[in-house]
Amino acid sequence: MFDERIERSAAQIAADVNAGRTSACEVAEATLAQVEAVEPRVGAYLTVLQAEARAHAARVDERVRAGERLPLAGVPLAVKDNMCLDGTRTTCGSKILEGWIAPYTATAVARMLQAGAVPIGKANCDEFAMGSSCENSALGVTRNPYDLTRVPGGSSGGSAAAVAAYEAAIGLGSDTGGSIREPGAFCNLVGFKPTYGRVSRYGLIAFASSLDQIGPLTRTVEDAALAYDAMSGHDPMDATSVDRPVESAAGSLRADLRGLRVGIVREFQTGALGAQADAIYRDAYRDLERLGAELVEVSLPTAGYGLATYYLIAPAECSSNLSRFDGVRYGLRVEGKDVREMYDRTRAAGFGPEVKRRILIGAHALSSGYYDAYYVRAQKARTLIARDFATAFASCDLIACPAASCPAFEFAAKSDPYSMYLMDFYTIPMSLAGLPALSVPCGWTTPEGGRRPMPIGLQLCAPLFAERLLLGAAHAYEQATHHAQAHPPALDEVPA
Amino acid sequence: MIGAYEAVIGIECHVELTTATKMFCGCPNSFGGEPNTNVCPVCLGMPGALPVPNARALEAIVTTGLALGAEIPSFSKFDRKNYFYPDMPKDYQISQYDAPLTQGGSVPYRLEDGTRKACRLTRIHLEEDTGKSSHAGSGDGRIAGSSYTLLDFNRAGVPLMECVSEPDIRSAAEAVAFLESLRRTLLALGVSDVKMEEGSLRCDANVSVRPAGTAELGTKTEIKNMNSFRSVERAIESEIERQIQILTSGGRVVQETRGWDEVKGVTHSMRSKEQAHDYRYFPDPDLVPLTISREDVERLRAALPELPWQRFERYTQTFGLGEMQAEQLLDNLPLASYYDRVVSIGGNPQRASTFVLGDLSRLANERGVAVSDSKVAPEHVAELAALVEAKTINSKIAKELLARMWDGGGSPKAMVESEGLAQTSDPSAVEHFVDEVLSGNENVVADYKAGKTNVLGFLVGQVMKASRGKADPALVNELVKKKLS
Numbered sequence: 011m012f013d014e015r016i017e018r019s020a021a022q023i024a025a026d027v028n029a030g031r032t033s034a035c036e037v038a039e040a041t042l043a044q045v046e047a048v049e050p051r052v053g054a055y056l057t058v059l060q061a062e063a064r065a066h067a068a069r070v071d072e073r074v075r076a077g078e079r080l081p082l083a084g085v086p087l088a089v090k091d092n093m094c095l096d097g098t099r100t101t102c103g104s105k106i107l108e109g110w111i112a113p114y115t116a117t118a119v120a121r122m123l124q125a126g127a128v129p130i131g132k133a134n135c136d137e138f139a140m141g142s143s144c145e146n147s148a149l150g151v152t153r154n155p156y157d158l159t160r161v162p163g164g165s166s167g168g169s170a171a172a173v174a175a176y177e178a179a180i181g182l183g184s185d186t187g188g189s190i191r192e193p194g195a196f197c198n199l200v201g202f203k204p205t206y207g208r209v210s211r212y213g214l215i216a217f218a219s220s221l222d223q224i225g226p227l228t229r230t231v232e233d234a235a236l237a238y239d240a241m242s243g244h245d246p247m248d249a250t251s252v253d254r255p256v257e258s259a260a261g262s263l264r265a266d267l268r269g270l271r272v273g274i275v276r277e278f279q280t281g282a283l284g285a286q287a288d289a290i291y292r293d294a295y296r297d298l299e300r301l302g303a304e305l306v307e308v309s310l311p312t313a314g315y316g317l318a319t320y321y322l323i324a325p326a327e328c329s330s331n332l333s334r335f336d337g338v339r340y341g342l343r344v345e346g347k348d349v350r351e352m353y354d355r356t357r358a359a360g361f362g363p364e365v366k367r368r369i370l371i372g373a374h375a376l377s378s379g380y381y382d383a384y385y386v387r388a389q390k391a392r393t394l395i396a397r398d399f400a401t402a403f404a405s406c407d408l409i410a411c412p413a414a415s416c417p418a419f420e421f422a423a424k425s426d427p428y429s430m431y432l433m434d435f436y437t438i439p440m441s442l443a444g445l446p447a448l449s450v451p452c453g454w455t456t457p458e459g460g461r462r463p464m465p466i467g468l469q470l471c472a473p474l475f476a477e478r479l480l481l482g483a484a485h486a487y488e489q490a491t492h493h494a495q496a497h498p499p500a501l502d503e504v505p506a
Numbered sequence: 507m508i509g510a511y512e513a514v515i516g517i518e519c520h521v522e523l524t525t526a527t528k529m530f531c532g533c534p535n536s537f538g539g540e541p542n543t544n545v546c547p548v549c550l551g552m553p554g555a556l557p558v559p560n561a562r563a564l565e566a567i568v569t570t571g572l573a574l575g576a577e578i579p580s581f582s583k584f585d586r587k588n589y590f591y592p593d594m595p596k597d598y599q600i601s602q603y604d605a606p607l608t609q610g611g612s613v614p615y616r617l618e619d620g621t622r623k624a625c626r627l628t629r630i631h632l633e634e635d636t637g638k639s640s641h642a643g644s645g646d647g648r649i650a651g652s653s654y655t656l657l658d659f660n661r662a663g664v665p666l667m668e669c670v671s672e673p674d675i676r677s678a679a680e681a682v683a684f685l686e687s688l689r690r691t692l693l694a695l696g697v698s699d700v701k702m703e704e705g706s707l708r709c710d711a712n713v714s715v716r717p718a719g720t721a722e723l724g725t726k727t728e729i730k731n732m733n734s735f736r737s738v739e740r741a742i743e744s745e746i747e748r749q750i751q752i753l754t755s756g757g758r759v760v761q762e763t764r765g766w767d768e769v770k771g772v773t774h775s776m777r778s779k780e781q782a783h784d785y786r787y788f789p790d791p792d793l794v795p796l797t798i799s800r801e802d803v804e805r806l807r808a809a810l811p812e813l814p815w816q817r818f819e820r821y822t823q824t825f826g827l828g829e830m831q832a833e834q835l836l837d838n839l840p841l842a843s844y845y846d847r848v849v850s851i852g853g854n855p856q857r858a859s860t861f862v863l864g865d866l867s868r869l870a871n872e873r874g875v876a877v878s879d880s881k882v883a884p885e886h887v888a889e890l891a892a893l894v895e896a897k898t899i900n901s902k903i904a905k906e907l908l909a910r911m912w913d914g915g916g917s918p919k920a921m922v923e924s925e926g927l928a929q930t931s932d933p934s935a936v937e938h939f940v941d942e943v944l945s946g947n948e949n950v951v952a953d954y955k956a957g958k959t960n961v962l963g964f965l966v967g968q969v970m971k972a973s974r975g976k977a978d979p980a981l982v983n984e985l986v987k988k989k990l991s
Contacts, residue, residue, distance in 0.1 A: 094554045107553065114547050116554060215553040220791035249558045249793050327791050330586050333597030334551045338657070349592055349655075376588070376786035385788060 015040045020085040020179040020233040024126065027084035028074060034084030038067035038128050041086040045130060045177045048501055053152045054162075054172035055131035056091050057099050066128045073126070080126030081260075082240055087127040088169045088178035090135050093119050093224070094213040102215050103137045103147035106335045106342045106360025116213020117248065118182065118224045118241045125240035130178050133168030137362045138332065139189055139217040141165050142433035143424065146364045151421075154196060155498035156464055160418040163193030170197040170227045174498055180237050181227035186217050187320050188414070188437025190225045191449040195467025196418035198451050198494055199227050200484065202234040205475050206444035207252035209238075210245030216331040218324035219250070221441050229494060231450065231485040235259035238477060254475070262478035263485040268302030270483060273406030276309045278436065283412060287466060290453035291412055294468045294487075298410060301486055308402035308409065312394045316439040317431060319395065322375045322388035323442075328365075329372030335360060367427065396443040403473045408483055412436045413449035413467035417457050440471050447471035450484045451493040462499060511753070512718040513746045514726075515675035515711055517625075517684060521667040521698045522635060522706040523566050529634045529665035530557030530600065537704055541658035549663035551595025556792050559584070563665035564607065565806060566697040567632045568798065570667065571608030572807050573691055574627060582607045582796040584632075588786040593637035593657050601668075603787040606631035607798070613671070614815050615687035617680065620829070625684050626672040637662040667698070673712065673723070678742035681711060682735050690814040690836055702734050711742055714759070715749045724749070725759040729773055731766045741766035745773050817842065825855035834863055840878040841867070853888035854895050861887050865908045873912070881914045890918040898928050902975055930977045933985065939972045940985045954990055962986065 015037055018026070026032045045058055063086075070084050089095060092102045094112035101107045115123075123129065136146035144152045144167030152167045154160040155175040162171040166183025170193035173181040183190040185203035194201020202225045209224040216222060226237035239260050244253040274295060281288060299305050337343035337356030344355035361369070375384035402409060415433050424430040440447040449467035456463045468487070472480035488494065525535050531548035547555040568578055585603035606629040614624040638661055643653030669688065675681050689700045689707065700707045714726035729745055732738045744766075749759050764773040789795075812820070814836050821832035835842040841862065848858040866877045866887070873880075890907060893899045899907070899922055907918045907927075915921060922928055930936055943965060944951055954961050962983075969982045 092554075100553070102553070110553070112554075113552065114555075211554075212556050213554040216792075218791070247558060248556050250556075250791075326788060330588050330598050330786070330788070333588060333590065334553070334595065336590060336592075336597055338592045339550065339595065340552070353590055373786060376788050378784045378786070381786075381788070 016044050016086070016176045016179075018179070019230045020082060020228060020236055021230070023085050023179055024081060024083045024236070027070070027126070028079050030074070032084070034067035034070035034074070034126070034128055035064070037084045037086060038063045038130070041130055041177065044175070048155075048175045048177060051153060051158055051501070052155055052171050052175045052177070053150050054088065054133055054168045054175060054177055056101055056103070056134050056147075056149050056168065057132040059095075059098060059129050059131050062095075062098065063128050063130050066123060070126050070128060081236055082122060082180070083126035085127045085180055086130045086178045087122055088131060088133045088172035088181040089119055089129055090139075090166050090169045090181070090183050091132040092135055092139055092184060092215040092217075093182060094215070095119055095129060095132070098132060100132065100215070101149055102139070103135045103149055104360065104362070104365070105148045106356070107340075108149065108342065110341050112213075114213065117210035117245045119213065121241050122180075122182065122237065127180065127240070131172070133166070133172050133181060135168055136165035136189075137365050138215070138328070139165040139184055139186055139222075140328070140364050140368055142188065142192055142430050143419070143421075144168060144193075145421065146362060148362050153500075154418045154464075155500055156198060157418065157460070157462060158500045159461070160420050160464065161196070163196030163414070163418060165189040165193075166201075166227060167193045167196075170194060170199055170201070173197070173199055173227050173229060175501060179229070180233060182224060182237075183227050184214055184217075184222055184224050185437075185441065186221045186223075186324060187441045188434035190227060191437045191447060191467070191469060192414045192433055194227050194449040195413040195451075195465065195469075197227075198465035198496060198498075199229060200231050200234045200448060200450050200488070200494075201225070201227050201413075201467070202238065202448040202481070203441070203446065204238060204242060204477055205252070205446045207250055208242045208256070208446070208475070208477065210248040210251045212245055212247040212251075216327075218327040219331060220327060221320075221324060223441075231481055231488045232260065232263060234448065235263060235481045235485070238481070242477075252475075257478055259478050259481045262482045264482040265489065266302045266486050267298055267483055270303045270408060271306050271406040272298050272303045273306055273308035273402055273409040275313070275402075275409060275411050276307050277311065277313055278411050283415065286455045287412070287416070290455060290466060291468065294452040294491075295410060297491055298487060301490055303483075306406050308406055310395075310398045310402060310439060312391065312398050313439040315391050316395055316442055317435055319388045319391040319442060320434075320438045321371065321431065322384050323392060325368040325372030326375045326385050326388075327372065329369045329376065332361075332365065332369060364427065392442045395439050399439070399443045399445060399471075399473075407472070407479065409471040411469050411471070413469040417455055417464035417466050419457070436469060440469075445471050445474060446477045446480050448480060448484055450488055452491070453493055465493070465496075510718060511715045511746075511750050512720075513676055513678075513742075514673045514714045514716060514723055515677075515681055515742060516673035517671045517675065517681060517709055517711055519667075519669045519685070519688065519707060519709045521669065521692060521700060523563050523665040523667055524696070524698050524706075525560055525562045525566065525665055527560060528663040529560050529563055529632070530663055533663065535664050537706070539660050541656070541660060544660040545662070549595065550659055551597075557600060557790075559793060559796075560665060563632060564796065565802075566665070566695070567607045567630055567667055568803065569695055569806050569810065570669075570692065570697055571611060571630050572803070573695055573810055573813055574611035574613055574630075576608035576611030576627060576630060578608055578798055578803050579605065580798050580800070581605060582798060584790045584793045584796075585787045586790045587633075589783050591636070592655065593639045593659070593662070595637065595659060595662055599633060599636065600790055600793070601633035602631035607796070613684055613688050613691070615680070615683040616818075617683055623674075623680065623683075625674040625680075628670040628672055630667060630669045633666050633668060635661050635664040635666045673714075678739045678746070681742055682739050685709065685735055685738060687814065693839055694811055694814055694817075696811075709738065711738065711745075713742055713745045713749070715746055715753065724753075725761050727759065727761065727773070728763045729766055730763060730776065731768075733768065737766060737768055740771060741773060744771060748773065825849070825859070827856065827859050831859050831863055835859075840876060844878040844884055847884035848887045848891070851885055851888035853891040857891040857894060858887060861891065861904075861908060865905055866912070869909065869912045880912060882908070882911045886911055886917055893918060893922060897978060898922065900929055900975070900979055903927055903929070927976060930973055933981065936969075936973070936977050936981050936985055939969050939977060940982065940989055943968045943972055944986075944989055951990065962990075
């Protein structure tokens, strides 16, 4: 039922456009048609950029006709709505920014466009990237294309759903504690978070500055590598972006895992995932072994403190980062009798419950008398967690573990905030340590009471700056297993 | 009454640095301009914008610290000071909390009676300035009663140095001397234009009093809103007096922030300690910790210019200038460097100071052009000084020549030569003028001989006039006396 042009990977689309077999305009039109067809059911986008998509596509075709060869020529792109694109509405899924038009473009987005990608729309997300299901968006509901009764994951749920539903070939997400990897796992995609500092955060509306990292959601590892190659590298506009050379990841994809030691984390073998998922992960580890890797057990004794550590550091930073949404200069303003009351009313009306919860937790953790007990202690724990990873990587090259605590769940299934926080149990430690990590489809499991099998993801994690190794190994695994090769059946059920 | 009490004063200064660009973005760092024209996403605190520190501003702080003998720790960092205020775009200020760029050091200063003191510094750190609020609708520009507020973010993000002193200052006059010395230092370093009236220097004073001779500190108040050195002096004097009155009448000083009212000449309560903010300082996660290498520190130390107190010593000790003259030069750095050029070319230091601080400065005032911007080349001033020193011309001719040099006359030596202005030191030539005058003033000569020796000056003057000012006055004097005896 799909237009075959949009089912192709980003790599194939770019190759076809560069070779003149199709044009960026054709791909854009086909993608916009798909958006029109599936959006009523999926709801991946908060804003569809028809005019911008057509204009960018035309420019790409011109450049290709002029002889340029663009790594992402004509590749349809979904941009998470916490990244600025000049002249377009950028909301962070929040009422407080509902009508805000970004006056500049984020570096990562600009680099993707420069490489030939065509922006299709701004994708839904949990408000200010706080959440694991996209349900915290104040502006729209996004459904999982593999089962419309289930969430796409979050916070980059819109970008994930868009790519899964062929409404884009690459989705840009941001990952603070798992916000790319978890929706990747939920939507049968590759979700890749590079090393902290590899991709510029300039123009990414901050949730927690020391953790936020932009990365791609794609249908193949090769596409993730292409996106990474286009986006990464030092940006003078971001003081935390790393000034060291980036070697092409697309050129480092490999066919096997010979010579690699893959660490399996002892502390994560708890049986908490259930027998079905445990079996899938055991198979996945065996597949890695079959590809030539040597499995070694490693220990991350402090990783279990990751969640508690994260829920002090991230809220502390967010309490300060979100202060600027005060009704004075942009976004929502609710008038009051004086400026103080205007602040209070604006923020009370503009922020949703999860954002408020985190601002309160964070302000408390930073307040005088509690700072040492909470914030400083959390920073120390963070150092210990990073040290555990460093120790583990002395005896292995990669770490393999689950990407999420369960497959995509039904809407409103995790109404208790803490059960939602637990979704990121396996992804948060890597975020605290700043490590590159990705989720890659590793199997299917039918949730209890579920109508059909849902995808689950294997998480691979590498030492700092070892993106090439990470993507190379993930590619070998993907090519040998083909778990990702499936159409989202939910889209076939209800005709558009 | 003051005799029984001693004041204890510490100063906190905010100084805007004169870097080319703002602290964390590429906007020009310039004063004034149409409101909200000198802004970008970063200094407006737009969503997603990130700060990148200005390396020149960091260097300016380290340089200032080195000039004042401060310690430069190898580790420093930026912290966020969180509080809501409409003219602060991010609702937090990027500042430095517990790891400032410099620690310790001191500002030396000289009191009017010549006493030298130094006030220790606690720290100097770097932060960003806020925008400006203009409260409208209340008539007096105050927030109370205003119906709306206009915001101008042109100043937002300008690099701001905060310099905190120890409570070593003991009087209002000392506070001004401290500020004056700090101002001269910053000017010498070229890190700020230090203009209190434009707000590039702002200062608060912590004031307390205690019985003279005791060691324990009294309760302090913080004085704000002082807009000139004069108002610093008046505000501190007034606050000392207020506190002493409270104590002598058996009351207690309340720890609070007080604003100086320039018109009424008193301080008034602004907010008490109980209303103090919890700023929730924490390291700014958008910025990486600062590592200050020892090589950079030594490079900056080696590049330090001559500092005001060193210059003062050189002028008074090496050049033999008076303290007044030295101070005059310290307060006008372009003039001082002009003067130094004259001297370095070979001009006699004292003669040169007479020309530069006297005649040339007077001309500069009259014409409204700085000496250093005038047509008078330092080489020519040195030449002129040499002509006087060699007695080729006398000081009267020199004065005339300076005026002509100001109007573009060029080399004084050339003028002297082409116009034959050289002093006549040939006794036979001068003798000719003397004879002429004495024979033409027989009555006066008779008076002299009758004992009215005070007419000598008249006769000498006549000889000088006859020589058109060119005769060597000393020689004329000598010859007239000889002829009359």
